[in-house]
Amino acid sequence: MPFAATRPQLAHLTAVMDDLKARGTYFKLRVLDDEQGPVCHYDGREVINLASNNYLGLCNHPKLREAAIAATRKYGVGSGAVRTIAGTMRIHMELEEKIAAFKGVEACVVFQSGFSANAGTVSSILGKEDFILSDELNHASIIDGARLSKAKIKVFRHKDVAHAEELLKEVQNEPGRKLVITDGVFSMDGDIGPVGELADLCERYGAIMMVDDAHASGVLGRNGRGSVDHFHATSKVDVQVGTLSKAIGALGGYVCGSRDLIDFLYHRARPFLFSTSHPPSVAATCIAAFDLLESEPERIARLWDNTWYFKKQLTDAGFDVGGKTTPASETPITPIILGDGRRTMDFSRALFDQGVMATGIAFPTVSEGKARIRTIMTSEHTRPQIDRALDIIVSTAKTSGIL
Template sequence: MSTTLSQRPQLKHLTAILDNLKQRGTHFKLRILEDEQGPVCTYDGKKVINLASNNYLGLCNHPLLREAALEATKTYGVGSGAVRTIAGTMKIHMDLEEKIARFKNVEACVVFQSGFTANAGTVSSILGKEDFIISDELNHASIIDGARLSRAKIKVFRHKDVAHAEEQLKEVANEPGRKLIITDGVFSMDGDIGPVDKLCDLADKYGAIMMVDDAHASGVLGRNGRGSIDHFGCHGRVDIQVGTLSKAIGALGGYVCGSRDLIDYLYHRARPFLFSTSHPPSVAATCIAAFDLLENEPERIDRLWSNTRYFKEQLGRIGFDIGGVTTPASETPITPIIIGDGKKTMDFSKALFDAGVMATGIAFPTVPEGKARIRTIMTSEHTKDQLDQALDTLEKTAKKLGILS
């Protein structure tokens, strides 16, 4: 009888870690989606109201995006066949980058295989060990990994604390090397908006590079969803804008926007770009169609914000802790329900699923110990009836588990 890898002692330490997660009640299994990503869908054979998706504008299954994907597949095939720098740059890839650059009001854009690689590949390629990174403590993991890969010296400022960020800059102002200030536009766990305008002031004052990860802001904030830079009126003041094609855009990938020289440099030095096969043409075509929709159907964003305001108001009325005292207050369609204890949070998430609501539990190490939460996300496609049903389920389940009295 052959020995499987799971039985070999070389990876026994992984089993011990998993056992510990199970004992603490924070171990999870992947839920399997059996139909399309929508406000109501089927996971693990159960129909649920979906409060966990990043499909903010319902574009994952929009008929125009489907049509664009099918037409591109018929015309160009299912794959590009190579990395961009060898034989894998198709005209449709260039069309997408030009479309995004115009939308974001910048000179140029480069598309990556994911938002994670866009962040990590950019930070790690533009800085070196003599440089400094001034980073918000709640920045996304891809920023943290990119900072580590760059070998630059990392200085972390308290969340959204601009004065503390300036203290960090003052400490290194006379040191040789470049300085990079980096923040999320919208923070993915708390749903609050980064102080982009005030950090731009610091970048101007100290001659620092300014970088914003707008993954959860693109398609949500600003005119027609142009993001946090547009929201704050900071065009021309942010050197590096990172976005995603996997959330509001409804498909897959990430991108970096900036000057032509920045993008040309990333073509030559960003390792994820250099060593990953380019997007299938169907994905590029889908994203082009999505940006057309952002321009032509602003009512989707209006619906998203209407649902967001209603849902937050009702969660507060019910008595849930949705941030604002010891946790940042949500300002966007991401609204955390703060529970605190990791096991209690995961039990709550499971009970909600059993009752017909998909709302994901988030615990350490994704968030700090004692800050576990149910993260809820609104979309433009939720109906008021669906929201009311979800709210009723949230309230009844929380009372049943003793989370609410």
């Protein structure tokens, strides 16, 4: 039976795709043929992988595999319900208790994704009489949550604490709560948010402080406790959001804070209320991952050694890795800024053909004129692999007229 063609009612979608193709920013999903590693196979081609969020190599760590298998054998493959009906298993509570203890807070709630953790939290704790002050480069999940809350949104210039204070002064006598929110690490540029300064600002003005630590979890702070710990601001941050999908190596997101905050989210956060809970294998995997953060700190040290080496080599070769036309990268996320979307996507495809998986990012994920190749270093890349990737990046850039 032949597939049905696009009906006229959806012709506008075809027009958008045709426009992306004309601009050179259309892409097809690359398919991973084996496990997520520093060298793996996409679309049948062996490549050095510089595109994964698997910062610490935990996606395929033997202890996490064992934990997942053991939990599946003991509890089955699914929970069978949402958390508030019949889907809260003891292992879900163990994971939340583990994260809360790791973060040094009273309580934690786990969501099905980092995106839903952000969007569900912002949209539930504020209403139309309230104000949100958000960094202009905050993650899309924060933006969506802010819109869903119907609160009044004010955007401060990127990492500009003085501008955030100006906005707080403007609304301090207005009725309603005030929430200041920032990424701990910004996902496209790899720079670190001014968490400590913003937390102090919130203290002075009585505002709620919230941090999205998705790309800081497992990367910054003691044993990967995140940017809040990195800035010694745990007692001043009311809402900490983290992810289980990046350095932790599995799937999901979480929110940490006071017991009252978490109990409120149990009752009001819509993604929590209306999504089936994690399979027990995922919860067990995450518990094992947090144990590894405590017992194998050398992984984080190795991640940073690789990161600084890779950045220096790219900079020495003449690439713009942030700091010229964009914020300077300070973490394992290292963008190669090219500006033009078509040129960026062509460069990404050329790198893949030569054996390097490095994703091109263009509008609307980033602003027009800010297209880049986003690279991410991990603890598991060896120096020969990094050097080989650098050779390919430099030689391909020269061939393409980028260098």
